[in-house]
Amino acid sequence: MKTLRLFLCLLLGLISTSSYSESDFRVDDDLSYCHRQVLRALAELRNGGDYDFTMEPRNILSTDHQIGWNVRKATAEEWCSGFWPGILWMDYIASGDTVLLRPARGYTESLRGIAYRPIFDHDIGFLMMCSYGKGYEVTRNDDYRQVLLASADSLATLFNPVVGTLLSWPREVKPRHWPHNTIMDNMINLDLMFWAAKHGGNPLLYDLAVTHAMTTMRHHFRSDGSCYHVAVYDTISGDFIKGVTHQGYADYSMWSRGQSWAIYGYTMVYRYTHKQVFLDFAQKVTDIYLKRLSETSDDMIPVWDMDAPDRNVKDASAACVVADALLELQGYVKGEKQQRYREAAVKMLKQLAGKRYRSGKRNVSFLLHSTGHHPAGSEIDASIIYADYYYLEALLRAKALNL
Secondary structure, eight states: OHHHHHHHHHHHHHHHHHTOOGGGOOHHHHHHHHHHHHHHHHHHHHTTSOOOTTEEEEEEOTTOOOSSOEEEEOSTTOTTTTHHHHHHHHHHHHHOOGGGHHHHHHHHHTTGGGGGSOOOOTTHHHHHIIIIIHHHHHHOOHHHHHHHHHHHHHHHTTEETTTTEEOSOGGGTTTTTOSEEEETTHHHHHHHHHHHHHTTSOTHHHHHHHHHHHHHHHHSBOTTSOBOSEEEEOTTTOOEEEEEOSSSSOTTSOBHHHHHHHHHHHHHHHHHHOOHHHHHHHHHHHHHHHHHHHHHOSSSSOBSBTTOSOOSOBOHHHHHHHHHHHHHHGGGOOHHHHHHHHHHHHHHHHHHTSTTTBOGGGOSSSBOOBOSBGGGTBSTTBEEHHHHHHHHHHHHHHHHTTO
């Protein structure tokens, strides 16, 4: 049975490769679709009145009957709060529609206080770079830059020099007996530290980010390049204790979105550092992902965990992150590998734009079939805001590459 399944996966891979064409990838149409969905979402959020900028979109569950987003209070504890303002800023870049500017500013501003309060956890990077970072990209508002610099300084307080990484979840130290825990998602938050060091912040932030990336590279991965979700370290000796999962299927498994964070994270680290070791490693974590994807999925969208026995639960968000990263990574390599990465990214985006994954009129999100925290039974087969964020960012990369 396993042999037959492998044969069918390989056959599907050959078929999809032979039908690949950038010419039928319509990025302008996909960006227009996203703009229409954003305008629908804004209308739902106003609901006949004005926006409540303190309530940020999070998800639309498969069991929900409404077409609009479920919203949550914009706080440091709500790690997804920065994605919606980031979507608004990116949609403005794509469409030029000035109606987006007021809500983009308003939803961004609701996060300001997070930069100046005691740090809650590592997610300040997601919260602030996706909102204020995208806002600064559009406006060059120096006030936004100052908020980002303060946020980076706050994030740096989680760095443990004995271990060599940022503490991800202070709240989990005692309950789970994880003296110093670092999760793969944390790689994305290095962006804030690198960015700040480059834009007038403390130069030490660069060194801390590089040290985190190097330590994570040494301990957070198996020999084949697949990653654990959580690495646990001893705070006295700095020694690596164990790698475990939290949102994946098992400690030994490849949680798809965790691997996508690794691909995106090391690609981004190479962008800032130009160190070959990070480019080589970005390719290693990418290649194992693409290999396992071809073995475990019926298309270019992964199952939520590549070692989970149930192959029916997809995670479109992981595909969005990977496609986004691959469009950057392909620019750093040459030859066959450049072509392979670009083709894989375009295939992912084309499939995400198809009827199977596009939300369309069913709700105001861009995409269906993402999975948040499967072991906790949370956000399974849902529309989730970060899937839309990375999907739109990937489309903008594709547009810039004239794909």
